[in-house]
Amino acid sequence: MTPLSKTSQTHANERKVTLKTIAERLGLTPGTVSAALNNSPAARSISGHTKNRIIQAAHELNYRPNFFARTLRLKRTYTIGVIAEEIGDAYGAMVISGVEEYLRKSNYFFLTVIHRHDPKLLQTYAQMLLTRGVEGFITTDTSITEKPALPTVAIAGHERVEDVTNIILDHKRAARLALEHLSGLGHQEIAFIKGQTLSSDSAVRWDAICEAAQELGICIRPELTIQLEGTDSTPAIGYPFAMQLLARKQPFTALFAYNDISAIGSIWAFREEGLRVPQDISVVGFDDIPGAAFTNPGLTTVRQPLLRMGQIAAQTVIDRIEGRGEYVSEIAVEPEFVVRESTGPAPMRQQGRIPEKTQPLQESHPAQ
Structure with missing residues (x-):
């Protein structure tokens, strides 16, 4: 018997629990029960112990408020x-x-x-x-x-x-947490992925990043700055923009992405180009979505208490x-700053070049 069946509804009506039912069980007035369950201003005068008794009784009796009756009343x-x-x-x-x-x-x-x-x-x-x-x-x-x-x-x-x-x-605080972390690891050549113009946080966050960078002596280079476009809500949105940054042949040792999904997509791009995270490029995201801790490597990010x-x-x-x-x-x-495995010390540069692509490890098999 499903909860939506007619039989179920008939039985429910026969044993319908009302505010009066709960009140009689507890020796209280229906008005007191109503105030506690609806969290109305009158509930402020009800003791915590009594509120807990009412809530517990409502749960035990499987009380369901009559939405339409309350609306009409x-x-x-x-x-x-x-x-x-x-x-x-x-x-x-x-x-x-x-x-x-x-x-x-x-x-x-x-x-x-x-x-x-x-x-x-x-x-x-x-x-x-x-x-x-x-x-x-x-x-x-x-x-x-x-x-x-x-x-x-x-x-x-x-x-x-x-x-x-x-x-x-507090975007100013968020930007400073991220840039202080990267600066403390020796990163000065930092690339940035800005948010889409249609995102309400985009301009405010970028202004905060620019302000924090100036205070910390970090130079924001136009050739290492790129802006997201499109409305894709998957990590795929970050992939092409990370590729474009690499194609510019301007060295950088870290990336600060607008959000976690673009950061995760960027890690994919770097890996495809033979670059290691964080050994060659450190990556910082923003939001701390549930999947951020389970990327490979785990994503260092600014946590919004969403x-x-x-x-x-x-x-x-x-x-x-x-x-x-x-x-x-x-x-x-x-905000909070969550340090995981996607950031590490800035690598040593040789003649200002982007890190050489790493060769894939050859599988070794035991002798037969």
């Missing part, structure tokens, strides 16, 4: 519209996971749309979500330039727009909807 939908550039990549998936986790615990539902940086699609989807009664918006990697109709939180938002709260990473950023966004938009706390235009989160 309170004239609210408890629904958030999530507008994303992409969710098929690791970055988007981690952010959305954080959003979902917090909304679920707060008894909110969410609808997700993907615009892939198409302005017309973005406008259409935003209007569509409004007609479906969402109470607020969360956006990821999406440029907002006009005051929205509802409380809005923009993850990786950098435009100052009235009534929009931006959740941003899951946490999603949780903060969800909490912020709910607080604004329910009138808790004051509006803030920006919430900054701190």
Whole structure:
């Protein structure tokens, strides 16, 4: 019997658990139970012990709130519209996971749309979500330039727009962590892969890198700088741009890539050209997606707390909807630097040449 079968629904209706059921079991009022389960302002006066008893009883009795009854009674939908550039990549998936986790615990539902940086699609989807009664918006990697109709939180938002709260990473700190690491290993000839112009973090991150490089005395050479193009969300996006850097015949001992997927694609390119990571070229990524630790070699990277950023966004938009706390235009989160095996000391140069390609090892077989 599946959960969606008519028989299952009939049995469910026969043993339907209500707030009154839980209240009678615990010797509490339905209002107290409702406040605790809905995390309403009234729940602040309920002791932690009592809240835990209510939550435990609801779990044991398999309580499921009647969404439609609550919507009609309170004239609210408890629904958030999530507008994303992409969710098929690791970055988007981690952010959305954080959003979902917090909304679920707060008894909110969410609808997700993907615009892939198409302005017309973005406008259409935003209007569509409004007609479906969402109470607020969360956006990821999406440029907002006009005051929205509802409380809005923009993850990786950098435009100052009235009534929009931006959740941003401290990119200056992130850039300095990465460049200090490479500089400490003796790298001065560093290549850079910049982000696509359509990415909301691209310009801010590059400005931060340039500022940190100047402070550390690292020269950023135009011939060692290249910009990503396209919307591919796999490591394949970094491969051709790493190849283009190599084709310029300008020596470099390290690469700082815009994100982890382009860094991983670059490692593929270097390996195909007979270059070793990190013995010949060190590689640093950005984001610390789940696969970064499992590349060969493990990727040194700047960690964005993507899951946490999603949780903060969800909490912020709910607080604004329910009138808790004051509006803030920006919430900054701190990066971490994760050192793995893709970085090492800068190799010695001979006559300014790019490292010679290594020859593949010959397999040895035991004598028969």
